[in-house]
Amino acid sequence: MGEFNKHSVNFPSTLFIVIFLAGLLVGGIVTYYIVSQEVTSLRNDLWVLESRFSKLKGYQNITYQNVTVQQNSTVLSLLYEKVKDSVVLIKGKTNTGWVQGSGFIYNYSGSMVVITNYHVVHGTTMVTIRFSDGNEYAAVVNGSDPYADLAVLTVLNASENEFKPLKIVSSSTLKVGEPVIAVGNPYGLVGSLTTGVVSALGRTITEEEYTGKFAIADIIQTSAPINPGNSGGPLINYCGNVVGITTAIIAQSQGLGFAIPSDTIIREIAALIEFGSYKGHSYLGLEGTDMDYETAQEIHVNVTYGWRVVRVIPGGPSDGKLKPNDVIIAMNGTKIRNNDELASYLEEKTQPKNTVILTIIRRTDDQLKKLNIPIVLEVRPPPS
Numbered sequence: 001m002g003e004f005n006k007h008s009v010n011f012p013s014t015l016f017i018v019i020f021l022a023g024l025l026v027g028g029i030v031t032y033y034i035v036s037q038e039v040t041s042l043r044n045d046l047w048v049l050e051s052r053f054s055k056l057k058g059y060q061n062i063t064y065q066n067v068t069v070q071q072n073s074t075v076l077s078l079l080y081e082k083v084k085d086s087v088v089l090i091k092g093k094t095n096t097g098w099v100q101g102s103g104f105i106y107n108y109s110g111s112m113v114v115i116t117n118y119h120v121v122h123g124t125t126m127v128t129i130r131f132s133d134g135n136e137y138a139a140v141v142n143g144s145d146p147y148a149d150l151a152v153l154t155v156l157n158a159s160e161n162e163f164k165p166l167k168i169v170s171s172s173t174l175k176v177g178e179p180v181i182a183v184g185n186p187y188g189l190v191g192s193l194t195t196g197v198v199s200a201l202g203r204t205i206t207e208e209e210y211t212g213k214f215a216i217a218d219i220i221q222t223s224a225p226i227n228p229g230n231s232g233g234p235l236i237n238y239c240g241n242v243v244g245i246t247t248a249i250i251a252q253s254q255g256l257g258f259a260i261p262s263d264t265i266i267r268e269i270a271a272l273i274e275f276g277s278y279k280g281h282s283y284l285g286l287e288g289t290d291m292d293y294e295t296a297q298e299i300h301v302n303v304t305y306g307w308r309v310v311r312v313i314p315g316g317p318s319d320g321k322l323k324p325n326d327v328i329i330a331m332n333g334t335k336i337r338n339n340d341e342l343a344s345y346l347e348e349k350t351q352p353k354n355t356v357i358l359t360i361i362r363r364t365d366d367q368l369k370k371l372n373i374p375i376v377l378e379v380r381p382p383p384s
Contacts, residue, residue, distance in 0.1 A: 075238060076181070076193070076195065079181060079236065079238065079240050080183070080193050082240045083104075083166060083183055083234070083236060083240055084132055084183065084191050084193075085131070085132045085133075085164045086104050086105045086164045086165060086166045086234075087102060087103070087104050087132070087183045087184060087185075087191065087233055087234065088102070088103050088104065088105065088114055088129050088130060088131055088132075089101075089102065089129070089130040089185045089188075089190055090102060090103045090114070090116055090120055090121070090127065090128070090129060090130075090139075090153075090232060091127070091128045091130065092120065092121055092123075092124030092126070092127045092128075093124060093125050093126040093127075094123050094124055094125065095123070095125070099120065099124070100185065100188055100229050101116060101117060101120030101121075101184075101185070101229060101230075101231045101232045101233075102116065102120075102183075102184035102185045102229065102230055102231060102232040102233030102246070103115060103116035103120070103129070103153065103232045103233070104116075104166050104183075104232075104233065104234040104242065104245075105163050105164060105165045105166065106165050106166060106168060106242075106269075107163075107165035108269060108270075108273055111154075111273070112155070112160075112163040112165060113142065113152050113153060113154055113273065114129055114139065114152070114153040114154075114155060115150070115151075115152055115153075115232075115245065115265065115269075116150075116151050116153065116231075116232030116245075117149045117150065117151065117231045117232040117245065117247050117260075118144045118145060118146045118148075118149045118150055118151045118210060119146075119149055119207065119209075119210055119231065119247075120151065120231050120232045121141050121144065121151050121153070122144075122146070122210060124141075126138070127139045127140070127141065127153065129153065129155045129158075130190075131158075131162050132190070132191060133162070135158070135162060137155050137156055137157055137158045137162075138155075138156045138157070139153045139154060139155045139156060140153065140154050140156065141153055142154050142272065142273050142276065143271070143272030143273055143274075143275065143276040143277055143278075144272065144276075144277070145268055145272060145277060145278040146207075146210040146211050146383050147211055147214060147216065147278075147281050147380065147383070148216060148260060148264050148268060148278065148281075149207065149210070149211075149216055149247050149248075149260055150245070150260065150264070150265065150268060150272065150278075151232075151272075152269065152272045152273055166234060166236075166240075166241070166242050167240075167241045167242065168241065168242045168262050168265055168266060169237070169239075169241040169242065169243060169262060170262060170263055170266065171220065171243045171244060171261035171262040171263045172263055174198055174201060174220065174237075174243055174261075175198065176197075176198050176199065176200060176201060177197055177198065178197060178198045178237070179195065179196070179197050179237075179238055180195075180196060180197065180198055180222055180224055180235050180236065180237060180238075180243065180244075181193055181194065181195050181196075181224060181235075181236050181238075182194050182195075182196070182222070182224040182225070182226055182230060182233060182234070182235050182236070182246050182257070182259075183233055183234060183236065184226075184229065184230035184231070184232070184233025184234075184246060185229045185230070185233070186226075186227035186228065186229040186230045187227060187228060187229050188229055189229070192230075194224045194225040194226070195224055196222050196223035196224030196225065196255065196257070197222065197223050197224075198220060198221070198222055199221040199222055199223050199255070199256075200220075200221035201218075201220060201221070202218055202219075202340050202341065202344045203218075203219040203220070203221050203258065203340055204216060204217050204218075204219060204339060204340045204343045204344070205219050205247075205248055205258055207248065210383060211383050212383045212384045213287065213384075214281075214380065214383070215339065215343045216247075216260070217340075217343035217344045217346065217347035217348075218261055218263070218264065218343070218344040218347050218348055219247075219258045219259065219260065219261070220235065220243075220244045220258065220259040220260075220261050221256070221257070221258055222235065222244075222246075222257045222258070222259055223255040223256075223257070224246075224257055225255070225257065226246050226248075226249050226257035226258075227249070230246050230257075231246060231247060231248070232245060232246070232247075233245070233246050234246075235259040242262055242265075243261070243262045244259030244260055244261050244262055245259055245260045245262075245265065246258075246259045247259055247260050263348070264347070267280070268280070279352070279379050280351055280352065281346075281347070281352075281379070281380040282346045282347075282350045282351060282352055282354065282377040282378075282379075282380065283316070283317065283352065283377060283378045283379060283380040283381070284316070284317060284318050284346070284375060284377065285312065285313040285315075285316020285317045285318045285319060285378070286309055286311070286312060286313065286316070286318050286322065287309075287310050287311040287313070288307050288308050288309045288310045288311075288328075288339070289307070289308050289310055289339075290307060290308070290338040290339055291303065291304055291305055291306045291307065291308050291327060291338070292304055295308060299325045299327075299363065300363055301325075301327055301361050301363060301368060302361070302368060303327055303329055303361050305329065305335075305337045305338070306327045306328055306329040306336055306337065306338075306361070307327065307328045307336060307338060307339055307342050308325065308326075308327050309322050309323065309324055309325065309326045309327070309328065310324060311324060312324065316378070317375050317376055317377060317378045318375055321373050321375060322358070322360065322373065322375075323362065325362075325363065326360045326361070326362050327360060327361040327362075328342065328358055328359070328360050329359050329360065329361060330358070330359035331345050331346075331356055331357070331358055331359070332345075332349070332356055332357050333357070333359075334349075346377075350377055351377070352377050352378055352379040352380075353376065353377065353378075354376075354377050355374050355375065355376050355377070356374070356375055356377060357372050357373070357374055357375075358372070358373045358374075358375055359371070359372050360373060
């Protein structure tokens with residue numbers, strides 16, 4: 001009985017220990033299983049998120065590019081709709097036949113005028129303006145300036161609803177690389193649009209038939225395709241405003257077009273309309289060429305930039321002050337590297353009767369001298 005009672009007392013304790021250990025084991029297994037499942041679930045969620053993020057990145061890039069293309073396309077379409085009715089076809093009768101060009105409508109102090117190139121109407125005995133709706137009217141030339149290749153016309157007997165003027169803004173903020181569009185009538189193809197960029201600024205071109213030996217200064221170079229018949233049409237920025245007027249191309253070239261800057265139009269428009277001409281082109285009375293290394297060696301000077309004086313015009317403002325082979329390297333302290341910069345500075349920064357200080361390099365008695373010479377500018381004479 002004593003042994004039996006002894007065993008009877010210890011059995012519940014052993015059972016409790018066994019149950020406790022079994023519980024720990026089962027609990028561990030269950031916990032491990034739950035944790036394992038949660039880790040697996042988290043890994044799956046992470047993989048899903050990574051997959052979605054990867055797809056999202058790719059989708060955003062494609063969407064952005066598509067939106068960019070759509071926006072560009074939309075911008076051009078909207079710009080064209082905005083400006084197309086402001087561009088006109090100009091036809092001129094000459095002694096040898098008819099010529100065609102482009103122009104655009106501008107509101108000058110409440111008066112509607114058409115702006116175009118001088119060479120479009122040069123030598124014409126009759127001029128007509130055709131609007132985008134097909135209506136055509138006679139026109140007269142109010143004023144012109146061959147040195148800027150500009151002309152302003154008045155349309156006769158046209159109704160007010162024909163005139164949809166464009167806004168002209170300053171070209172001074174233009175930068176190389178900015179997109180521009182040209183609208184005009186190449187080869188008589190009315191209302192054609194081409195696109196490009198500003199390729200360069202401050203160029204000079206010479207149209208000897210109209211300007212003699214004088215350069216047209218401060219020209220915009222553009223890659224927008226320009227063809228015969230485009231002349232006089234607007235060069236427009238992506239806000240739909242005029243920044244220039246297309247004027248010339250280099251024959252048999254691609255992407256080499258030129259435009260008169262809008263600042264020239266703004267500067268001259270009042271004089272052309274009110275007086276019929278513009279007398280603000282400054283004149284130095286010099287002929288010359290750009291400097292380079294070979295020329296520097298030839299005339300024995302130590303500068304390879306600037307503008308070499310070849311001829312001093314008798315009776316001109318520089319007569320008795322400058323000499324052949326003088327090299328102009330600065331004007332009023334602004335460096336002059338070539339004819340482009342010389343002509344552009346004169347056009348933008350000076351007026352006749354202004355005094356400018358020319359910094360020159362001159363060889364005298366086998367010595368080089370750097371001199372500052374004041375010149376009083378005159379009005380450029382009419383084209384020969």
